[in-house]
Amino acid sequence: MGLYFHGNEQYRHIPYLYNDVGEPWKTQALVRRIQKELYRPIPAGLCGMDDYGDLTGWYVTSALGYLQVDLASEYYEIGSPLFPEVTVKLPGKQPGVFTIRANHVSDVNKYIQSAKLNGKPLNVPRFRQVDMTAGGSLVFEMGPTPNLSWGTQSLGDLPDTRTR
Incomplete structure (x- = not known):
């Protein structure tokens, strides 16, 4: 994967940084590649040292569809x-209960076509922790090719989608 080394915890956030430059489909492709190639259900199936569960934590939240890139931030980045x-x-x-649904997701359908957070359109590749903690839903429509317009809005345009 070029110069990227997923086995070192200082760099695991890097695939999600494409969201910040308006190319979230690159985050989606790279995250899915890491999920499929660097994590295997066998002994020694991890691609590096699992420092205090950080490597498996990355996989678990990324498999759900998001990652908290900046631990001091209120945001989760979408993968x-x-x-x-x-x-x-x-x-x-x-x-509360927070449901994440990825309609039509598969090994081929790894790209987000559209998303709704708590019933409202989500056009940026992130959401706030408070949007999850009150309960609600995050619904993705998935497809086989990148949607080059989804998630490219300014991250400053994040709507208030809290359910309260």
Whole structure:
């Protein structure tokens, strides 16, 4: 994968940086390639040292379709989900349920065509943590070719999609 080395935790956020330059389809392609080529269900199937679960944590959240690139930020960057539907049960005083659905997802259909966050169109490749913690849904329409216009809006245009 060129000079990129996924086995070193300092660099695992790099595939998601294409989102910041208006080319999220490159994030989707690279994340999916990493998911499929560098993680294997065999002994020693990880591509590097799993420092305190960081390597497996990357895989788990990336398989759900997102990653928190900047741990001090309130945002999750969107990648390429692996599963048709996942339900995340959230703890707290008022525990919520957040559902992530990727319609038509497959090994071929790895590119996001459109997305809705809590029923509203999401045209940027990120969402806020608060949009998840209250419960709700993130729904992707997936396809076999990159949608070169989805996710290219300015990241400053992130809508308020909280369910409260």
